[in-house]
Amino acid sequence: MPMNAATERDDLRRRFFDQSAEEWESRNYPPETRARTEELMAGLNIAEGMTILDAGCGRGILIPMLRKRAGPLARLIALDASAPMLAGVADKDSRALALHARAEQIPLLNDYVDMVVCFSAFPHFSDHSVAAREFHRVLKPGGTAHVLHLASREKINRHHDGHHAVHGDHMPDENAMRALFAGAGFIGLALQENADRYCFSARKKGV
Numbered sequence: 186m187p188m189n190a191a192t193e194r195d196d197l198r199r200r201f202f203d204q205s206a207e208e209w210e211s212r213n214y215p216p217e218t219r220a221r222t223e224e225l226m227a228g229l230n231i232a233e234g235m236t237i238l239d240a241g242c243g244r245g246i247l248i249p250m251l252r253k254r255a256g257p258l259a260r261l262i263a264l265d266a267s268a269p270m271l272a273g274v275a276d277k278d279s280r281a282l283a284l285h286a287r288a289e290q291i292p293l294l295n296d297y298v299d300m301v302v303c304f305s306a307f308p309h310f311s312d313h314s315v316a317a318r319e320f321h322r323v324l325k326p327g328g329t330a331h332v333l334h335l336a337s338r339e340k341i342n343r344h345h346d347g348h349h350a351v352h353g354d355h356m357p358d359e360n361a362m363r364a365l366f367a368g369a370g371f372i373g374l375a376l377q378e379n380a381d382r383y384c385f386s387a388r389k390k391g392v
């Protein structure tokens with residue numbers, strides 16, 4: 186895609202998320218969707234005291250769910266490119282660190298987090314391979330990355346194509362995801378997918 190077109194798309198998407206921030210949760214997270222999101226979190230191997238990065242956190246819907254599982258001493262880091270979205274995080278958990286940054290340039294040290302959770306956000310990142318490399322860089326050896334959605338890849342892509350601001354924000358197909366994450370250095374790549382769930386996981390080599 187020519188540079189100008191890419192920048193215009195990024196701007197359009199950013200404005201969309203900025204403008205949607207205030208009503209994001211009331212529109213997108215009725216109780217039934219929250220319950221399904223809790224179930225997704227229950228499927229992750231979250232242990233007490235972990236350092237967890239929520240990449241593309243939006244209003245921080247996951248933060249209380251992560252806190253419940255990782256406990257009071259866990260370090261929870263919420264990262265989003267939209268400041269109005271990120272503003273929702275402090276109300277939920279005053280101990281969570283909110284980072285206004287892009288997943289393609291994560292302002293964290295190497296080998297810093299135990300887990301990266303990327304929920305309903307990966308297709309919106311403008312450079313998937315750079316984001317996968319950043320996930321790998323900030324993970325500790327043995328740490329895991331999880332790209333999660335409450336729908337199949339096909340449904341996600343169709344849903345995005347129905348909205349002008351996120352049209353074309355596609356989840357790569359399985360081969361492309363494997364290539365992206367293997368190329369970033371990950372091992373243990375696994376995809377579980379059905380009509381209501383997309384769970385891709387990968388591990389950084391190490392202990």
Ligand SMILES: C[S@@+](CC[C@H](N)C(=O)[O-])C[C@H]1O[C@@H](n2cnc3c(N)ncnc32)[C@H](O)[C@@H]1O
Nearest residue numbers: 202241242243265266267287288304305306309
């Ligand atoms: C569909 S929303 C999902 C937010 C949240 N995970 C949720 O489920 O409520 C996608 C989020 O990704 C963020 N985003 C888009 N591009 C990003 C990027 N390059 N880096 C970090 N966040 C980004 C948007 O600002 C938005 O908050």
